[in-house]
Amino acid sequence: MKDRALLIVVFIIFFGNVLVLGSPEASAMSIRGNITCISNSRDVEPGGTADFLLNVSVNTSGLGENYQGVQVTLFVDDGSLDSNLSVDVVNFNTGGGMRMVFLNLSVPRNARHGQVRVVVTGQARPLIGPVTGIRSFDLEPVECFVNVTRTRGVALYRKLLNLDLYREGEGTMNVTIENLGNSWENVHLEVLFMDGLLGIDAHLSENTLNLSPFQKVQVALIVSAGLDASFREHNMIIAANIDNDPEGDYDREIAVKVMVMIKPELAGKPFEAEGDPIELERSTRDIDVLIRYTSITLGNDRMSIKVSGRATGPSLARVKLYMVFRNDISPSKEWQWEPIGITKNTPQWNKWESDLEMMDTESYLPGYLRNMTTSDNVYFVAIGLDPEYSYNYDIVAKNKGEMGSLDYLEVPIEAEDEVFTIFSMDPGMLILVGGIVVTFCLLLLILVVRTRS
Numbered sequence: 532m533k534d535r536a537l538l539i540v541v542f543i544i545f546f547g548n549v550l551v552l553g554s555p556e557a558s559a560m561s562i563r564g565n566i567t568c569i570s571n572s573r574d575v576e577p578g579g580t581a582d583f584l585l586n587v588s589v590n591t592s593g594l595g596e597n598y599q600g601v602q603v604t605l606f607v608d609d610g611s612l613d614s615n616l617s618v619d620v621v622n623f624n625t626g627g628g629m630r631m632v633f634l635n636l637s638v639p640r641n642a643r644h645g646q647v648r649v650v651v652t653g654q655a656r657p658l659i660g661p662v663t664g665i666r667s668f669d670l671e672p673v674e675c676f677v678n679v680t681r682t683r684g685v686a687l688y689r690k691l692l693n694l695d696l697y698r699e700g701e702g703t704m705n706v707t708i709e710n711l712g713n714s715w716e717n718v719h720l721e722v723l724f725m726d727g728l729l730g731i732d733a734h735l736s737e738n739t740l741n742l743s744p745f746q747k748v749q750v751a752l753i754v755s756a757g758l759d760a761s762f763r764e765h766n767m768i769i770a771a772n773i774d775n776d777p778e779g780d781y782d783r784e785i786a787v788k789v790m791v792m793i794k795p796e797l798a799g800k801p802f803e804a805e806g807d808p809i810e811l812e813r814s815t816r817d818i819d820v821l822i823r824y825t826s827i828t829l830g831n832d833r834m835s836i837k838v839s840g841r842a843t844g845p846s847l848a849r850v851k852l853y854m855v856f857r858n859d860i861s862p863s864k865e866w867q868w869e870p871i872g873i874t875k876n877t878p879q880w881n882k883w884e885s886d887l888e889m890m891d892t893e894s895y896l897p898g899y900l901r902n903m904t905t906s907d908n909v910y911f912v913a914i915g916l917d918p919e920y921s922y923n924y925d926i927v928a929k930n931k932g933e934m935g936s937l938d939y940l941e942v943p944i945e946a947e948d949e950v951f952t953i954f955s956m957d958p959g960m961l962i963l964v965g966g967i968v969v970t971f972c973l974l975l976l977i978l979v980v981r982t983r984s
Contacts, residue, residue, distance in 0.1 A: 708750065821841050
């Protein structure tokens with residue numbers, strides 16, 4: 532049944548098309564029409580919508596009794612917009628006529644200012660029974676226009692509020708300018724000094740920008756402090772305005788604070804691992820190092836050390852860790868500085884830790900600590916260094932009472948050499964067992980003989 536129905540449909544299509552192409556009616560047939568757009572222009576804000584009323588008209592001639600009507604298919608070229616037709620296929624009787632169709636257009640929020648041309652076209656085909664004919668006729672197209680309204684605005688951003696400088700120093704702050712509008716804008720930038728800024732010079736890397744719609748551009752605010760700059764906070768403003776804005780509706784400003792500080796002097800010479808740890812003098816202030824956890828545990832022939840900490844600073848190059856104690860080894864040195872290896876650290880040394888176990892055979896430190904008195908201290912000293920060995924540090928003291936105890940290390944005892952035989956027994960034991968077996972067999976044999984007699 533399905534095959535028969537398919538053959539019938541093919542038959543209708545084939546002979547219907549032959550009729551359209553070869554019959555006198557087909558040669559004389561004509562379909563004309565047009566599409567008109569009522570009020571074909573709309574002003575729409577970004578993110579808005581516009582509705583247009585379309586009239587689709589069709590006039591026919593030469594359609595005989597073999598035709599059941601005309602079918603028109605509509606197409607929309609909507610440019611960068613989103614379009615939707617109330618219907619996109621419109622049916623007419625053989626005499627033609629007019630139908631109304633609604634066209635809805637959506638404007639994206641990021642649509643640029645300007646006119647968008649929307650073209651609606653149509654293609655008409657005669658209806659032959661349940662199918663359309665092969666011949667087609669184009670309707671006269673229509674244009675609708677969407678005028679995307681102009682939006683304007685500018686924004687200023689900066690990550691930092693404060694810029695710290697020393698006298699005879701220079702600093703840079705990045706400022707981002709964004710065109711919030713949907714058309715090109717010329718943006719003018721200016722640095723305004725709020726309080727004269729004696730001894731302060733500030734300028735932008737660019738003062739005029741031509742920004743496309745929604746574009747972001749970054750410029751640099753470059754500030755320098757002279758020898759006569761006051762040691763205090765200085766205030767300035769970065770202002771932005773755009774062309775053709777006489778009322779200043781789109782002017783924007785952001786504040787920047789410049790702090791002129793006294794440059795720290797070096798407190799001492801570069802770091803050397805020697806001397807009293809309590810009397811260390813910092814030689815840099817832009818490094819911060821902190822010991823967060825310390826632990827020492829002692830065993831009968833070994834010790835365990837665990838230390839962890841943090842470090843920060845723009846010039847930080849590495850961290851070193853030492854255990855420092857009074858020197859009983861070399862009379863020429865009052866203090867002994869023993870380096871303790873750092874076993875794990877992040878690439879920038881923001882986190883670091885030492886987790887070590889030392890045997891008496893590897894170091895004298897376990898024995899030294901076991902022999903300490905309760906009044907003696909050892910010190911963990913963490914040193915944060917820059918490339919020139921200027922440093923800052925943190926120090927933690929540990930006394931004997933704060934040290935834990937390790938369990939005794941169990942050493943395997945060597946087993947004595949064993950004498951192996953074919954029965955895993957020594958010869959004496961083997962003779963004794965053999966004698967017992969032979970005696971038992973003789974007694975059993977005597978019992979059997981007496982029983983039979």
